[in-house]
Amino acid sequence: MERVPADLVGKVRSHSYRRDVSDAKPPRVYAHLDLDAFYVSVELQRRPELRGLPVVVAGSGPRAVVTTASYEARRFGVFSATPASRARRLCPQAVFVAPDFDHYRERSRQVMDVLRAQVDLLEVVGLDEAYLDLSGYARPRAAARQVKAAVQQATGLCCSIGLGPSKLVAKVASDAEKPDGFVELTRAGARERFAGASPGLIPGIGPKSVERLKREGIETLGALGETAEMRLRELFGPRMGAHLRSLARFEDERELELSRVRKSESRETTFDRDLRGLAELMPVLERLSEQLCVDLERHERRGRTVGIKLRLDDFSTHTRARSLLVAVNDLDTVRRVASELLSELDPPRPVRLLGVRVAGLDVPAPAPSDQLELTL
DNA sequence: TCTGGGGTCCTAGGACCC
DNA sequence: TCTGGGGTCCTAGGACCC
Numbered sequence: 001m002e003r004v005p006a007d008l009v010g011k012v013r014s015h016s017y018r019r020d021v022s023d024a025k026p027p028r029v030y031a032h033l034d035l036d037a038f039y040v041s042v043e044l045q046r047r048p049e050l051r052g053l054p055v056v057v058a059g060s061g062p063r064a065v066v067t068t069a070s071y072e073a074r075r076f077g078v079f080s081a082t083p084a085s086r087a088r089r090l091c092p093q094a095v096f097v098a099p100d101f102d103h104y105r106e107r108s109r110q111v112m113d114v115l116r117a118q119v120d121l122l123e124v125v126g127l128d129e130a131y132l133d134l135s136g137y138a139r140p141r142a143a144a145r146q147v148k149a150a151v152q153q154a155t156g157l158c159c160s161i162g163l164g165p166s167k168l169v170a171k172v173a174s175d176a177e178k179p180d181g182f183v184e185l186t187r188a189g190a191r192e193r194f195a196g197a198s199p200g201l202i203p204g205i206g207p208k209s210v211e212r213l214k215r216e217g218i219e220t221l222g223a224l225g226e227t228a229e230m231r232l233r234e235l236f237g238p239r240m241g242a243h244l245r246s247l248a249r250f251e252d253e254r255e256l257e258l259s260r261v262r263k264s265e266s267r268e269t270t271f272d273r274d275l276r277g278l279a280e281l282m283p284v285l286e287r288l289s290e291q292l293c294v295d296l297e298r299h300e301r302r303g304r305t306v307g308i309k310l311r312l313d314d315f316s317t318h319t320r321a322r323s324l325l326v327a328v329n330d331l332d333t334v335r336r337v338a339s340e341l342l343s344e345l346d347p348p349r350p351v352r353l354l355g356v357r358v359a360g361l362d363v364p365a366p367a368p369s370d371q372l373e374l375t376l
Numbered sequence: 377t378c379t380g381g382g383g384t385c386c387t388a389g390g391a392c393c394c
Numbered sequence: 395t396c397t398g399g400g401g402t403c404c405t406a407g408g409a410c411c412c
Contacts, residue, residue, distance in 0.1 A: 058380095065380050080412085086377045101381095126383095126412040206410050237387080263384075270380060305404090315379070319406060355381090 029140040030256075031132040032162045032170035033147065035111065036179035038128035039068040041157055042107050043097050054094040058084040061272050063352075067099050071179060107155070114154045118147050123256040131167055133256050141184060148182065164190065168252035171203055190250045195222030202247045209244070212236075224248035261363060265301065266309070267292045268355025274313050275351050278343060285342055288356045289335040296358060302327035303358035306337040310345065311353035320345050327362045334358060 035041065039057045044050055054073035058066045064084040076091035087094065108127040115122055121133035132147065134140035144161050151159055160181035162173025169190045173183040176193075185193065194201055199221055200210040216235060218224050224232075225248035232241035246252070267288040275281055285308070296302065306328070307321035320341040328334060338356050 061380090063378090063380075067380080081379075083378060083380095086379095089377075129412075203411070204409095208409060240386080260384095264382090266382065268381060307405095317407075321405060323404065353380090 026136040028165050029134040029137065030164060030167050030170040031134055031140070031144045031147070032164075032167065032174040033115070033130050033132065033151075033159050034161075034174045034178065035128040035151075035157055035159045037068055037070055038108075038157070039099060039104055040070045040097075042104055043100075044070075045156060047097075050095055054078070054091050055097060056084075056087055056091070056094045057097050057099050058087065060084075060096075060098060061270075063270050063272065069094075107157075110155055111151055111157060114151050115147065118150055119143070121256055121258065123258060131170065131256050134163075145182070166250070166252035167254050167256070168202070168247065169250055172201065172250075175201075187250045191221075191225065195225075196220050199224050199244075199248060204247055205244065209236075213244075221248045261361075262301070263361055264303065264357055264359035265292065265296060265361065266355055266357035268309060268353060270311070270353045271351070275354075278346065281342060281347075281351060281354055282339060284354050285338055285356060286335060288354065289338055290331055292356050292358060293329055293331040293334050296329035300329075301358075301361050301364075302329040303362070304328070304360040305358065306334055306341070307357040307359060308338050308341045308345070309353070309355035309357065310342075310347055310351050312347060313350040313352055315352075317353075318345065318347075321357075321359070323360065327360070329358065 040055050043055065043057060052072065053070070054076060055070040056066055056073050056078055057068045058064050062085065066078060066080055066082040066084060066087050068080055069078040069082070069087070073087075073091055073094050076094070078087045078091050078094065082090075084096070088096075104127055112122070112124055112130065115130055115132065119132045119134070123131040125131065132144070134143055137143050141163060144163055148159060148161050151157060158180050160174045160178035161183075162170045162176065162181070163184035164170040164173050165187055169185050169187055172190060172194065173185045174181060176183045176185075197220065198210060199205045199213055199218070200207065201221065205213075212235070213219070213224065218227055224244060227245065229242055229245050232245050235241060236244060269284065269288065271284075275284070304325075304327045305321050305323045307319055309317065309319045311317050322337055322341060324333075324337070334356065
């Protein structure tokens with residue numbers, strides 16, 4: 001793997017793109033960076049002979065779904081979350097590659113290290129996305145260009161960047177012209193450009209909401225933004241109703257979340273064929289509990305709530321949880337509680353998915369320096 | 377053709393306490 | 395004996411995101 005050239009590291013820091021130090025609060029400028037077809041791009045670096053071909057990263061089982069498809073494969077209608085069986089029918093000539101998440105995590109870490117060398121305020125979202133706060137930079141556009149070039153130079157990976165006055169506008173801008181996009185939008189510019197687009201364009205408005213809106217005759221973002229708030233409140237509840245209208249108007253005051261505390265951890269598996277009865281399920285529950293506890297113990301995480309999750313053959317999902325008096329992460333306890341919950345639920349139909357979860361994770365012990373600050 | 381795995385957040389109802 | 399409201403905790407389901 002190429003290292004970041006020394007002369008690139010910190011270039012933005014020392015340069016005139018740098019944050020302007022003054023009393024007045026500068027207007028907010030956020031960038032959203034999205035690596036283009038990340039898993040496929042990483043695989044193509046290992047197997048350059050596949051460049052230009054339809055490539056699909058997907059598991060091999062009968063119920064696998066596509067993790068990422070190359071842009072060549074997308075032309076055949078193969079996208080993330082397409083069932084792999086369907087992908088094979090749509091694009092039989094595609095090259096199927098098994099996912100290697102350990103490798104993707106490592107490559108993601110390299111990218112995020114490049115970003116951290118370039119900007120101070122960074123929110124990492126999953127393996128292939130990040131928000132950058134460029135507020136106060138004299139030349140935020142130039143800084144974002146520089147970041148994009150640095151990622152390409154250091155990792156060989158291409159990304160799309162969106163710039164805007166909020167996370168929402170930046171995110172939508174980064175999606176607008178990918179791959180290899182670079183789009184800056186104002187809030188008004190975003191409203192205008194996407195007035196005719198489906199509400200589903202907005203992250204946070206999913207397929208269910210799009211359908212409900214459609215049934216109400218609201219089919220575009222422009223229409224949603226102009227709908228009376230009272231009507232949306234009646235349809236979606238007081239909070240969600242107001243929220244949907246704000247999103248459609250590209251109103252978004254969220255700050256970057258520089259660090260996040262994990263609240264739950266889980267392991268789940270979908271079976272190649274449905275299982276029936278406790279006798280078939282218990283050994284799986286045992287294995288999942290073990291995987292989960294090994295990881296919890298390694299990171300010294302404990303949680304007070306143990307839960308299970310089942311998906312039946314009709315795709316209905318059922319969860320059961322029990323909160324304990326103390327936070328736990330030991331296999332004996334997690335396995336015992338999980339198996340009691342499973343026995344009590346005693347699924348009446350064939351089961352396609354089983355999962356174990358520990359939630360209500362205790363907050364990690366603060367570092368000594370933090371404790372000092374708390375006492376001051 | 378069916379629909380992964382690992383998460384977060386929201387809602388709603390019930391228990392319980394003041 | 396009946397009737398309250400508010401706050402917190404817990405559980406179950408579901409929408410959504412990457």
